[in-house]
Amino acid sequence: xxxxxxxxxxxxxxxxxxxxxxxxxxxxxxxxxxxxxxxxxxxxxxxxxxxxxxxxxxxxxxxxxxxxxxxxxxxxxxxxxxxxxxxxxxxxxxxxxxxxxxxxxxxxxxxxxxxxxxxxxxxxxxxxxxxxxxxxxxxxxxxxxxxxxxxxxxxxxxxxxxxxxxxxxxxxxxxxxxxxxxxxxxxxxxxxxxxxxxxxxxxxxxxxxxxxxxxxxxxxxxxxxxxxxxxxxxxxxxxxxxxxxxxxxxxxxxxxxxxxxxxxxxxxxxxxxxxxxxxxxxxxxxxxxxxxxxxxxxxxxxxxxxxxxxxxxxxxxxxxxxxxxxxxxxxxxxx
Numbered sequence: 471x472x473x474x475x476x477x478x479x480x481x482x483x484x485x486x487x488x489x490x491x492x493x494x495x496x497x498x499x500x501x502x503x504x505x506x507x508x509x510x511x512x513x514x515x516x517x518x519x520x521x522x523x524x525x526x527x528x529x530x531x532x533x534x535x536x537x538x539x540x541x542x543x544x545x546x547x548x549x550x551x552x553x554x555x556x557x558x559x560x561x562x563x564x565x566x567x568x569x570x571x572x573x574x575x576x577x578x579x580x581x582x583x584x585x586x587x588x589x590x591x592x593x594x595x596x597x598x599x600x601x602x603x604x605x606x607x608x609x610x611x612x613x614x615x616x617x618x619x620x621x622x623x624x625x626x627x628x629x630x631x632x633x634x635x636x637x638x639x640x641x642x643x644x645x646x647x648x649x650x651x652x653x654x655x656x657x658x659x660x661x662x663x664x665x666x667x668x669x670x671x672x673x674x675x676x677x678x679x680x681x682x683x684x685x686x687x688x689x690x691x692x693x694x695x696x697x698x699x700x701x702x703x704x705x706x707x708x709x710x711x712x713x714x715x716x717x718x719x720x721x722x723x724x725x726x727x728x729x730x731x732x733x734x735x736x737x738x739x740x741x742x743x744x745x746x747x748x749x750x751x752x753x754x755x756x757x758x759x760x761x762x763x764x765x766x767x768x769x770x771x772x773x774x775x776x777x778x779x780x781x782x783x784x785x786x787x788x789x790x791x792x793x794x795x796x797x798x799x800x801x802x803x804x805x
Contacts, residue, residue, distance in 0.1 A: 474515045474516060474517045476494075476517070479508065479511050479512055479517050482515060483507050483511040485504060485508060490508055493508040533562075534588065535579055535586070535592070536591075538567070538568045538595060539594065541570060542693070548767060549594055549616070555771070567582060575593055589611070591608075592778055598619060605627065611626050612778075613630065614627065614629040614631075615770055616631050617631055618665060620789035630790040633791050635675075637747070638668060638670060638673040639673065640672075640796055641717050642676040645743065646680055649805035652714050653688065655684065655716075655718075656706075657670050657692065657723060659671065659691075666719050670689075670717075670719055685711065688706065690705050694722050699730075702723075703726065703729075714742060717747075723746065739801050743803055745799075748765055753799070758800035759800040760801050763796055
């Protein structure tokens with residue numbers, strides 16, 4: 471879609487570019503009739519105004535978009551704060567936009583670019599499935615944090631994440647090493663472009679290769695909220711299919727599941743072992759303390775800022791995979 475410029479507004483209104491600029495900056499040296507005509511053309515053409523000319527130089531050298539996909543994702547919101555902290559003193563001005571899970575992050579980035587003349591964007595939790603065409607049209611330096619984007623053939627895209635597929639295999643392997651065979655899964659599956667879904671794909675493959683294929687009946691699709699997780703765990707229990715362990719693709723999902731198990735008279739880990747994902751601080755305060763796959767959030771934040779700064783300064787894009795850690799907690803037991 472073609473971007474409407476101040477020159478287009480001036481032409482449509484039959485005035486000079488400087489006159490449009492004076493109207494936008496609320497200067498008093500423009501007569502009322504001309505002012506009304508200019509504003510009519512601004513509305514008609516859907517012109518998106520940048521900040522004032524006095525700030526334009528600063529915007530063009532320092533404005534960075536941070537777009538978070540998932541208002542209710544506790545890990546990503548904490549990570550956004552760490553990115554802001556990692557960028558302190560960098561000269562960057564961060565512009566945050568928090569979207570619903572199903573929103574289009576590329577459209578949000580375009581809007582911020584028009585409004586603030588972004589020099590780059592950091593995406594948190596974006597789902598790249600089916601987005602190839604749109605990614606090619608957003609030619610800003612981009613860093614995808616928590617998302618593996620190494621398969622994308624674009625020189626302006628970098629990424630930093632853990633290997634979510636391998637981490638999912640790690641969680642399933644730990645449960646099987648403890649003797650568990652009937653393992654429930656909670657979260658959602660997706661294709662290769664989605665990091666969260668890859669956790670469950672990794673768990674399923676690890677179980678199959680170990681000779682203990684996952685029973686599809688022991689899966690509940692939920693989102694990253696406590697009510698959704700609670701309802702999903704209740705549905706698993708109501709299905710009548712027995713399970714001795716549960717792998718949740720986020721700590722929030724695991725915490726909601728533990729509450730459901732407790733309300734049904736089951737103990738963790740006495741009746742069901744539970745392992746989550748992310749390493750949220752809140753998991754240390756559950757009873758019992760939650761076992762989890764911990765993501766190195768501070769390192770992800772610092773790496774994202776470093777990668778974006780490098781691309782803005784002309785460095786090639788990188789795709790960085792960081793190590794994760796299995797934290798035993800107290801919510802696991804051996805059969």
